[in-house]
Amino acid sequence: MFRGSPTGLDDYVDQALRSGFPEAALNLSTSGRLVWLDSYIDHVVNRDVLAAGEQRDPVRLRRYLEVLGLSTAGLPAESTVYQAAGINQRTADAYDRILAALYLTELVPAWATNRLNRRAKRYLTDPALALAAARVDERSVLRDGDLLGRLIDTFVVAQLRPEVTLLHPHARLHHIRSRDGQEVDVVIDLGGGEVIGIEIKASSAPTARDARHLMWLRDQLGPGFRAGVVFHTGPIPFDLDDRIWALPICALWAGRTG
Numbered sequence: 001m002f003r004g005s006p007t008g009l010d011d012y013v014d015q016a017l018r019s020g021f022p023e024a025a026l027n028l029s030t031s032g033r034l035v036w037l038d039s040y041i042d043h044v045v046n047r048d049v050l051a052a053g054e055q056r057d058p059v060r061l062r063r064y065l066e067v068l069g070l071s072t073a074g075l076p077a078e079s080t081v082y083q084a085a086g087i088n089q090r091t092a093d094a095y096d097r098i099l100a101a102l103y104l105t106e107l108v109p110a111w112a113t114n115r116l117n118r119r120a121k122r123y124l125t126d127p128a129l130a131l132a133a134a135r136v137d138e139r140s141v142l143r144d145g146d147l148l149g150r151l152i153d154t155f156v157v158a159q160l161r162p163e164v165t166l167l168h169p170h171a172r173l174h175h176i177r178s179r180d181g182q183e184v185d186v187v188i189d190l191g192g193g194e195v196i197g198i199e200i201k202a203s204s205a206p207t208a209r210d211a212r213h214l215m216w217l218r219d220q221l222g223p224g225f226r227a228g229v230v231f232h233t234g235p236i237p238f239d240l241d242d243r244i245w246a247l248p249i250c251a252l253w254a255g256r257t258g
Contacts, residue, residue, distance in 0.1 A: 182217075
């Protein structure tokens with residue numbers, strides 16, 4: 001899927017929008033890839049849902065996917081999501097079950113302590129599919145800082161899923177948002193009270209300020225904090241603080257062979 005090492009933000013956006021679906025990723029035409037993704041969404045809402053034994057309105061389901069695409073990697077209230085799609089909670093719950101069963105969406109739960117907000121972080125599993133569902137193109141993403149951040153977050157988490165499976169058989173992805181404003185994009189719970197904290201930035205030169213929530217988590221957990229990483233769109237790795245490093249996003253696949 002990946003062509004060499006990205007050299008900046010534009011390259012990472014391009015990589016993210018190539019998709020993880022082989023049929024789309026191997027099609028070198030941007031327009032052809034977009035057509036394929038749009039057709040895939042049509043197939044999901046019109047056929048795959050029926051094949052799963054569900055009778056659902058494809059127009060409303062597609063509208064719900066559009067809202068999910070726009071809010072991928074976010075923490076919107078459930079009522080905000082289903083009201084934006086013009087459906088009720090019961091219908092949204094049914095759609096969520098269908099889309100999760102088709103491996104199109106994933107909920108990343110909050111890392112559980114009594115001090116933390118418990119709301120799950122919601123992702124479309126493929127960043128290119130998220131943007132196709134949202135009916136947004138690459139130029140629009142680069143103009144919208146919030147949407148750009150969501151795309152890069154979704155892309156990195158898509159790379160992390162298989163890595164976490166290989167890292168440790170009991171490892172799980174979580175996130176943190178505390179009631180006093182501390183947020184960590186991803187927490188890899190290794191079991192046994194040990195975690196790796198991850199922040200994801202569209203910046204090419206993160207600073208210690210970008211790692212402040214990881215520092216907070218480290219100070220809260222002490223020895224249980226194994227490491228912190230700020231993934232960024234720049235070219236080089238460097239230290240940010242004790243047990244906290246800045247790493248290029250491409251470090252996630254740079255060591256892969258083949």
